[in-house]
Amino acid sequence: MEGTSGMIFGMQMTSAQTAPYGEWPSPISGADVARMQVSLAFPTTVGTSVWWQEGRPSEGGRQAVVCLDPDGTRRDMLPTPWNARTRVHEYGGKSFHALPDGFIFANFADQRLYRAGGGAGEGQGETQPSPLTAAPDDRAADRYADFVLSPDGTQVWCVRERHCGGRITRAIVAVPLDGSAAADPDAVRVLVSGSDFFAFPAPSPDGTRLAWICWNHPRMPWDGAEVRVAAIGDTGNYRVVAGGDRESVLAPVWRDDHSLYLISDRSGWWNLYLADVTGQAAPRPLCPREEEFAWPLWQLGVYPYAVLDDGRIAVSHGTGESRLGVLDPQTGLLADFGLPCEVLPGLSAYGQVVAALASGPTLPASVIGIDLAAPGGPMVRELCRSTDSLPDGGYLPVPRAARLTGPSGSVVHALVYPPTNPAVSAPDGELPPYIVWVHGGPTAHVFPRLELDKAYFTSRGIGIVDVNYGGSSGYGREYRERLRGQWGIVDVADVIAAALALAADGEADAKRLGIRGGSAGGWTALTAVTTAVASRGLGGGVFAAAASYFGVTDLRGFAALTHDFESRYLDGLVGPLPESGAVYLERAPLGHVSDATCPILLLQGLDDPIVPPAQAEALAADLAAHGIRYAYLPFAGESHGFRKAENIVASLEAELSFYGQIMGFTPPGVPVVALSGGEDAR
Numbered sequence: 001m002e003g004t005s006g007m008i009f010g011m012q013m014t015s016a017q018t019a020p021y022g023e024w025p026s027p028i029s030g031a032d033v034a035r036m037q038v039s040l041a042f043p044t045t046v047g048t049s050v051w052w053q054e055g056r057p058s059e060g061g062r063q064a065v066v067c068l069d070p071d072g073t074r075r076d077m078l079p080t081p082w083n084a085r086t087r088v089h090e091y092g093g094k095s096f097h098a099l100p101d102g103f104i105f106a107n108f109a110d111q112r113l114y115r116a117g118g119g120a121g122e123g124q125g126e127t128q129p130s131p132l133t134a135a136p137d138d139r140a141a142d143r144y145a146d147f148v149l150s151p152d153g154t155q156v157w158c159v160r161e162r163h164c165g166g167r168i169t170r171a172i173v174a175v176p177l178d179g180s181a182a183a184d185p186d187a188v189r190v191l192v193s194g195s196d197f198f199a200f201p202a203p204s205p206d207g208t209r210l211a212w213i214c215w216n217h218p219r220m221p222w223d224g225a226e227v228r229v230a231a232i233g234d235t236g237n238y239r240v241v242a243g244g245d246r247e248s249v250l251a252p253v254w255r256d257d258h259s260l261y262l263i264s265d266r267s268g269w270w271n272l273y274l275a276d277v278t279g280q281a282a283p284r285p286l287c288p289r290e291e292e293f294a295w296p297l298w299q300l301g302v303y304p305y306a307v308l309d310d311g312r313i314a315v316s317h318g319t320g321e322s323r324l325g326v327l328d329p330q331t332g333l334l335a336d337f338g339l340p341c342e343v344l345p346g347l348s349a350y351g352q353v354v355a356a357l358a359s360g361p362t363l364p365a366s367v368i369g370i371d372l373a374a375p376g377g378p379m380v381r382e383l384c385r386s387t388d389s390l391p392d393g394g395y396l397p398v399p400r401a402a403r404l405t406g407p408s409g410s411v412v413h414a415l416v417y418p419p420t421n422p423a424v425s426a427p428d429g430e431l432p433p434y435i436v437w438v439h440g441g442p443t444a445h446v447f448p449r450l451e452l453d454k455a456y457f458t459s460r461g462i463g464i465v466d467v468n469y470g471g472s473s474g475y476g477r478e479y480r481e482r483l484r485g486q487w488g489i490v491d492v493a494d495v496i497a498a499a500l501a502l503a504a505d506g507e508a509d510a511k512r513l514g515i516r517g518g519s520a521g522g523w524t525a526l527t528a529v530t531t532a533v534a535s536r537g538l539g540g541g542v543f544a545a546a547a548s549y550f551g552v553t554d555l556r557g558f559a560a561l562t563h564d565f566e567s568r569y570l571d572g573l574v575g576p577l578p579e580s581g582a583v584y585l586e587r588a589p590l591g592h593v594s595d596a597t598c599p600i601l602l603l604q605g606l607d608d609p610i611v612p613p614a615q616a617e618a619l620a621a622d623l624a625a626h627g628i629r630y631a632y633l634p635f636a637g638e639s640h641g642f643r644k645a646e647n648i649v650a651s652l653e654a655e656l657s658f659y660g661q662i663m664g665f666t667p668p669g670v671p672v673v674a675l676s677g678g679e680d681a682r
Contacts, residue, residue: 016425021432021461021509022665024424027391028456030649034058036364036387036452037648042301043357043367043383045350046098050383051077052357052367053084053095061643065096065105068367068383078116082129083108086300088145088161089197089565090610090640094301097147097156099177104147104156110135111143112182113156113175131182132156132175140164140185146199146300150174151207157191159198159300168564169193172201172212192235197221197565199300204254208232209277211252211260213243218568218576221297222248222443222473222480227262229277241275242266242283248477250294251303261286261313261329263294263304268477270294272305272315274329286313286329293317295345296443296473306349308372314354316343320401320413320474321447324356326372337370337378342447355383359449361398364390387452394422397458399448399466404501406470410482412494413468413475415446416502417454419461426461433663434463434508436495436543438517438524442483442573445474456652460667462659465502469494469524487573488587491524492532496542512663514545516655519611519640522551526589526600526619533596545662547601547655550611550640553619554591555584563609590615593622599629599675601658603651605638629678631658 019025039055048070055063063085065077077096078084084095086106096105102117107129114129133142143161150157155174162169172192181187192198195214199221202211210232215225226243230236242264243249250263250270258277263270266283270292273283287293293315294304305315305327313327315334324343325336341360348355352373359365366385372378390396399415406412419432426432435457439446446466454464468474470490471483482490495515503510517525529546552558559570559577575583585591600623604616613634620632633654635647642648654673660666661675 016423018427019424019461020665021419021426021430022660022663022667024419024421024459024461025668026395026421026456026459028395028452028459030456030652031645032389032391033452033456033652034645034648035389037645038386040357040365040367040384040386042094042096042346043348043355044094044098045348045353045355047350048353050348050355050367050369051096051098051103052355052384054384055643057643057645057648063095063108065103066384074384077103078105078129081109082114086143086145087111088143088159088300089298090563091298091565093145093299094147095145097149099149100153104132104177105129106144111141112136113144115177115179130179132177132179133181133188134183134185144175146201148201148203151203154178157201157203157210159201160188170196170198172198172210191232192230194236199297200250200252202252202254202260203232204257206257208257210235211241211254211277213249213252218571219245220566220569220572221250223572225249227252227260227275229260239277239279241277241279242273250297251305253303253305253307255307261305261307265477270304272313272327272329287327287332287334289317290476291317291319292322292474292476295322295445296441298441298443302346304345304347306347306354308349308354309351314347314349314356314370316345316347316356318474319476320445320468322474324354324358324370337380339380342449361448362393362396362450364450364452390450391455391459392422395420395459396450396455397464401448402465402498402501404498406490406497407493410470410494412470412497413472414498415448415466415468416507417458417464417466418507419463420455420458421461424461431506431509431512432461432463433512433514433659433665434465434499434502435514435516435659436499436525437464437466438469438491438495438515438521439466439472440517440519440521441473442469442471442487442491442520442524443473443480445472447474453652457656460656461665463502463508465498467495467498484572485575487570488523488527488531492528495524496528496532499542511544513543514547514659514663515543516547516549517551518549519551522548522611523553523589526551526553527587529598529600530589530592530594531587533592533594541596543598545599545601545659547603547658548616549603549642549651550605550608550616551602552611553589553615555588556581557590557615557618558611559584561612561614566610590618590622593619593626593628595626595628597623597626597628599658599662599678601655601673602630602632603642603654604632604634605640605642606634606636607638608640610640624677627677629662629675631673631675633673
């Protein structure tokens with residue numbers, strides 16, 4: 001926050017001083033990062049208003065529903081402690097849906113659906129939300145996501161995930177809006193069943209047919225899925241419009257009663273198609289390009305395009321990036337807006353107005369509105385940003401894109417964030433420590449955007465290289481499938497190649513290279529400093545320290561205990577069990593700790609259903625048994641990703657202290673995290 005002249009984030013600007021890398025005084029605190037960790041998601045046009053979800057660390061990670069009216073009035077639609085967060089697939093997704101006279105939402109505490117009034121807000125005198133579905137009991141605990149209003153407006157149709165007696169099933173169901181199912185669970189009517197997973201229920205304009213996508217174990221939706229269409233009331237007699245075992249399809253949207261738009265990667269790239277639901281013609285590509293028009297389906301309710309009232313289509317697209325454009329489906333012409341930012345998948349439109357989520361190197365995540373019919377041409381408005389409090393731009397690293405070469409000659413995509421602080425310089429001849437950041441998924445994708453947690457480190461003199469290793473999305477199916485059967489091999493080789501390239505170019509201190517990752521990225525980080533070292537591969541001696549946020553350590557344990565959505569994910573990443581049992585043991589960090597393993601920091605949520613705490617606890621015991629320096633920090637009440645402000649702060653400060661102890665610098669003003677094993681910490 002700017003204060004008096006010369007003050008930035010409460011720090012007095014002075015002339016440049018000299019300090020070792022890692023010890024640079026920074027105006028960016030862990031609390032600043034936590035404040036900026038307000039997450040914005042699922043921007044949705046509701047008539048002339050725009051709604052979205054907002055995750056608030058200051059409220060214990062609560063997901064609020066926010067509405068911005070045309071006159072600029074901002075309303076919180078849910079009072080505390082209501083928390084709009086669904087747990088379908090554990091990764092959830094869009095957790096609200098607007099109605100003509102209010103909205104429905106999935107409440108995190110009990111996972112029931114509730115109906116609320118259109119002006120609900122704390123202190124506004126509105127009635128409390130009323131339940132639409134039954135409370136969980138010994139019979140079943142249900143979760144709901146991916147909402148659409150029924151053609152007659154009396155029901156909400158959605159994906160239901162049922163947990164009953166250790167068994168998990170899913171279906172597309174109809175939930176009555178009159179509240180009758182709150183007391184009578186049988187009032188929820190099943191529309192479609194028979195597959196392991198469902199998404200994108202979409203009734204036709206005339207209300208006679210339903211489109212949806214579905215897939216089965218062991219595939220993930222980016223491996224293969226189908227778009228099906230059937231008459232409502234006879235969904236067992238369906239037609240497969242697109243998709244298959246080796247074709248990923250997404251987001252069917254009806255153009256008219258006989259055709260629909262959809263995303264398919266049948267060409268090797270997620271492109272937009274028009275499909276005839278009668279089966280008389282194959283789906284027709286609307287704008288065939290070696291670009292991605294969608295991202296992997298990790299969360300439900302995300303539409304990567306939106307149809308405008310004149311028939312044109314707003315799309316997000318690119319190769320290794322995500323630009324906003326408008327596609328004419330008749331001519332195939334695609335016009336970009338030329339925005340100086342990336343636009344994330346998740347578009348919505350009303351008339352000629354598009355709502356989207358945007359971010360860039362100096363722009364925090366923001367909900368934007370684009371009026372295509374504005375006089376003088378399209379007009380872009382910023383409707384909400386994740387923070388209004390930013391440090392001076394001199395403290396924010398602007399990344400450069402790097403195309404590196406992996407050990408097999410393949411391209412490795414990365415973003416390099418150099419140490420950045422206008423008030424400090426390093427002593428002559430000193431090279432900075434660099435940390436390789438490994439994203440999760442592993443099908444995720446990183447792009448240039450403002451992330452204050454990165455600036456927390458770079459402003460203190462620690463560089464970052466963020467790697468889109470083989471297996472990442474954004475570069476087509478072939479690049480994604482570099483990881484098929486090779487998880488723990490290709491990803492590890494690519495992140496190591498990125499670190500060594502920086503050291504070879506004299507940009508990073510080869511003796512102070514670290515690696516950190518979360519979830520699947522934690523697996524890669526830990527594998528790079530255990531399995532790779534033990535096998536005397538490329539990992540030997542490369543990294544001085546590793547930090548894992550809820551990373552996978554034991555493949556067998558992960559396959560046995562993780563949630564249903566990812567329970568067969570390893571079939572494609574490593575190999576099916578029991579045939580590949582030996583490979584599971586060979587690649588896992590657990591069992592490969594040795595005297596050559598570098599110090600490791602383990603950070604873990606104790607309520608994590610995706611990577612349970614047993615994973616981190618087992619590796620901590622292995623490190624202790626070998627006398628390797630480590631710290632294990634469990635966080636009560638946290639799941640897969642930290643949402644509470646105090647835990648975001650604690651984890652960042654612990655990570656910075658950990659690097660300092662291992663790499664030989666003392667970051668000012670940061671509590672020292674206690675390390676176990678090995679020699680006493682400095």
